[in-house]
Amino acid sequence: MGTFTFQDIYEEDGRTILELDILHDNHCNFNCVFCPIGGTAIKRDQPISIEGTEDSFNDLINLIKENSIDLVYFNSNGESFINDKFEQIVDYIKSQGIKVRLFSNGYMLGMPEYIQIAKKCDEVFGEVKCASENSFLKYQRPVEGYSLEKYIENMVAFKKQFAGKFNLIVTILRGYNDDEQSICWLKETLDKINPDVLSVETLTDDVYGKAFGIDDEKLNLIKGVLT
Ligand code: SF4
Numbered sequence: 001m002g003t004f005t006f007q008d009i010y011e012e013d014g015r016t017i018l019e020l021d022i023l024h025d026n027h028c029n030f031n032c033v034f035c036p037i038g039g040t041a042i043k044r045d046q047p048i049s050i051e052g053t054e055d056s057f058n059d060l061i062n063l064i065k066e067n068s069i070d071l072v073y074f075n076s077n078g079e080s081f082i083n084d085k086f087e088q089i090v091d092y093i094k095s096q097g098i099k100v101r102l103f104s105n106g107y108m109l110g111m112p113e114y115i116q117i118a119k120k121c122d123e124v125f126g127e128v129k130c131a132s133e134n135s136f137l138k139y140q141r142p143v144e145g146y147s148l149e150k151y152i153e154n155m156v157a158f159k160k161q162f163a164g165k166f167n168l169i170v171t172i173l174r175g176y177n178d179d180e181q182s183i184c185w186l187k188e189t190l191d192k193i194n195p196d197v198l199s200v201e202t203l204t205d206d207v208y209g210k211a212f213g214i215d216d217e218k219l220n221l222i223k224g225v226l227t
Helices: 053-066 086-095 112-118 133-140 148-161 180-193 216-226
Strands: 010-012 015-021 071-074 099-103 123-128 165-172 197-202
Touching (some): 086 099, 086 112, 112 148, 123 180, 133 148, 148 165, 165 180
Parallel strands (some): 123 165
């Protein structure tokens, strides 16, 4: 039985997109308190064999054969790198002349084990949330040994080598990174990473929007500073 979750194929700006999750549970290198998918089942940053991947890979191959797909979008519940067949899957998609988009939290993009895989993608998304070492450890609860400094270094290193489009999402969280000092830090950090596309957002969903979201007026003020 397969393990991937495929979304219905959809159109975006004239392109046909196949979006999928290649993790069975939420395998992530963080366990953020504001995780929109409900937290991490297995916290790790090393690849593992995920049962059902082979069957799902065959399902993916069939979907590609039966449909005219322009882009495959890896938007997993957690970090797609943790599925040890990720590179093989990306290689297959690229061999079919199809573009690849990867949504990542960004930390693993610059790690030597993963940068070569990430560079095979055409579009990559990274994220920045907490704006101090203390809040990063306390609220994003990464794998032991991680630091905010290294997180940013990884994305800077990746962007320098990446020939595709690097999109960065900054999430503004009330009481976590919406103060003046945090906004200054974010501004300096964005200058270092130098993304091709920048989005500044807040949380708006029913579960976390009330606890962490900021209002539109404040969000627009912060966008004015950061963009
Ligand atoms: S990085 Fe994303 S998927 Fe991972 S725990 Fe944090 S919010 Fe959830």
